[in-house]
Amino acid sequence: MIARAAMAVNPNVAHLTKHGAMDPGLLYEPPFTDYAPQGPDQVFAPDQALRLVQAIRAVNESADALSA
Numbered sequence: 001m002i003a004r005a006a007m008a009v010n011p012n013v014a015h016l017t018k019h020g021a022m023d024p025g026l027l028y029e030p031p032f033t034d035y036a037p038q039g040p041d042q043v044f045a046p047d048q049a050l051r052l053v054q055a056i057r058a059v060n061e062s063a064d065a066l067s068a
Contacts (some may be wrong), residue, residue: 007035008036012056021060024053 007032011031026032028039036042042051 005043008032008055009052013054014032016056016059021063022056027053027056 009032012022012027015026015032033039034052040052044052
């Protein structure tokens with residue numbers, strides 16, 4: 001399960017690194033669904049999936065603050 005979770009998170013890190021921000025809705029689209037076709041809810045417990053979305057939103061807010 002840990003390996004699958006890591007494989008599901010790696011595309012998120014790559015996207016954030018390349019683009020600096022990410023729409024959390026992308027978690028439910030390819031390539032993010034390549035390892036978890038139903039999105040993060042398939043790999044993580046509900047509270048963990050929520051924390052992932054919250055972390056992405058926090059990164060987005062930080063990126064917005066830096067570009068302002």
